[in-house]
Amino acid sequence: MGTGQELYKKAKYLIPGGTMLLSKRPEMFLPDQWPSYFSKAKGCKVWDLDGKELIDMSIMGIGTNTLGYGNDEVDAAVMETVKKGNMSTLNCPEEVYLAEKLIEINPWADMVRFARSGGEANSIAIRIARAASGRDKVAICGYHGWHDWYLSANHNGGDDLSSHLLGGLSPNGVPKNLKNTVYPFNYNNFEELLSIVDTNEIGVIKMEVVRNFGPEDNFLHKVRKLATDRNIVLIFDECTSGFRETFGGIYQKYGVEPDMAMYGKTIGNGYALTAVVGKREVMEAAQNTFISSTFWTERIGSTAALATLKVMEEVKSWEIITAIGNKMRKGWQQLADEYNLKITISGIPSLSTYSFNSDKALEYKTFIAQEMLAKGYLASTNFYASTAHNEENLKLYFEALNDVYSIISDCEKGIKNIDELLNGPVCHGGFKRLN
Incomplete structure (x- = not known):
């Protein structure tokens, strides 16, 4: 277990709810496995307490950092x-x-x-x-x-x-x-x-x-x-x-x-x-x-x-993040189409989120966080764009996500069982909102 998870265990005893912000609870992403805490952040990169470098293709400080971390x-x-x-x-x-x-x-x-x-x-x-x-x-x-x-x-x-x-x-x-x-x-x-x-x-x-x-x-x-x-x-x-x-x-x-x-x-x-x-x-x-x-x-x-x-x-940051958000949405849809998966994309382009049209939607969301974390990404089924994100980030992200979608497709076809592929509990549903 990583240093961040150990600290979060302690936090739950010391802080009611474990965190100050509901949207940052590790249970919202990957219960028992999410890094939970950062040691430093710059651009669209975050380093956890074990010094592991992660690309943030998720919610960028809950949408606060449109100019990237540490501008x-x-x-x-x-x-x-x-x-x-x-x-x-x-x-x-x-x-x-x-x-x-x-x-x-x-x-x-x-x-x-x-x-x-x-x-x-x-x-x-x-x-x-x-x-x-x-x-x-x-x-x-x-x-x-x-x-x-x-x-x-x-x-x-x-x-x-x-x-x-x-x-x-x-x-x-x-x-x-x-x-x-x-x-x-x-x-x-x-x-x-x-x-x-x-x-x-x-x-x-x-x-x-x-x-x-x-x-x-x-x-x-x-x-x-x-x-x-x-x-x-x-x-x-x-x-x-x-x-x-x-x-x-x-x-x-x-x-x-x-x-x-x-x-x-x-x-x-x-x-x-x-x-x-x-x-x-x-x-x-x-x-x-x-x-x-x-x-x-x-x-x-x-x-x-x-x-x-x-x-x-x-x-003109608003133009940059809208363009990046639209590219992300297009990429999600292309992957879904390629693997015959049904997804619903919502939000404005720079605050994009999607869900699988499946009764296993939360399991798939958890699986994405789990597999992408192993590949060096903070990722879920949402993406808040920043000017620090670039074409190369998106290209490598989709290469990594392709493998994950392939497995989810197998689960939908009944070839594989998603419950056997998860290393821990399913993430919490949270509430639906613009961000």
């Missing part, structure tokens, strides 16, 4: 900040420069608040929007973090979030009197949203702009008009989708502007920074409530974000 320009800016001092009694000027840049990128917006995680940014946006609208009830479409306001949807009289997007999220610890404050609606189902708005005092509509598929029948334009007509604050959660298909929000593709938007994940290339941008008349409501935190004032996050945005703009 030289971003890291140089951060190191300069570390030398000069990260924290003081005074504020860091970078937060003002970053606010200016984000308003330039989102010309409909006037003001910005910063945080350090996506869940925080979502909670900040909800607090401000509720204060601005004067109404408590929220209609949601998408994944918006772990805070009470969101999970309270599962108190509504069923597992609302399960049918909506993700199952198995227990609202234990979330006050039951938050019941019926948040109402999920399904993407592209405008009638469902209209019904929620007609029958409840909705003050906020919060949604991801796209999910596994884009809007149909002018869905986003209808939502925008409804919000305007009913004086509802419209929030686009771009924590995941931002800076992946445009320089800024993916909303730009559809010609619809929100009242507020959140950015996270990509904006600092792995350094902690999230942002809430919005119209002045909405954002000013932040002064009529209490939103404040010590570490939102540290300097590394805003420094990293400024440097990341500069590099992104120079290299």
Whole structure:
């Protein structure tokens, strides 16, 4: 057993759940065999605690590092900040420069608040929007973090979030009197949203702009008009989708502007920074409530974000990662066709995922992680593209994956038994979402 697995065994005793992020639990990939921890990371390479070099053809820090791990320009800016001092009694000027840049990128917006995680940014946006609208009830479409306001949807009289997007999220610890404050609606189902708005005092509509598929029948334009007509604050959660298909929000593709938007994940290339941008008349409501935190004032996050945005703009990173993502999807489909396997590909190109249309889908996913790890890859049935990935990475990845698909094909034909080929337990299903 590797050093990483040994450490993870210890972690499960010391840390509830073993990790800070559900999506990084080894059980989501390859239970009892995943390396679990890294010693260093650069470009699209990761080294485990045993010094083994692995090519990351999986989720690249859960989609944070679109410029690759340890981008030289971003890291140089951060190191300069570390030398000069990260924290003081005074504020860091970078937060003002970053606010200016984000308003330039989102010309409909006037003001910005910063945080350090996506869940925080979502909670900040909800607090401000509720204060601005004067109404408590929220209609949601998408994944918006772990805070009470969101999970309270599962108190509504069923597992609302399960049918909506993700199952198995227990609202234990979330006050039951938050019941019926948040109402999920399904993407592209405008009638469902209209019904929620007609029958409840909705003050906020919060949604991801796209999910596994884009809007149909002018869905986003209808939502925008409804919000305007009913004086509802419209929030686009771009924590995941931002800076992946445009320089800024993916909303730009559809010609619809929100009242507020959140950015996270990509904006600092792995350094902690999230942002809430919005119209002045909405954002000013932040002064009529209490939103404040010590570490939102540290300097590394805003420094990293400024440097990341500069590099992104120079290299047009969103175009590069979309092209790489499309090549990956094409390669998956070609392999599946070659071996007569049925797969379903979803997500936006730079955040691509697929599943086997088989009752053994999870077993095959586990087998891919197992076999590709032995070949020197961190891989599963998803791929989050970065500018550090290149043609050679894809070529060698598909050469390795070809052998794995060949065996899966034999399993589907009944020639081999997948259960006999797995060296450990089957991976957990996890929840389906954009990323």
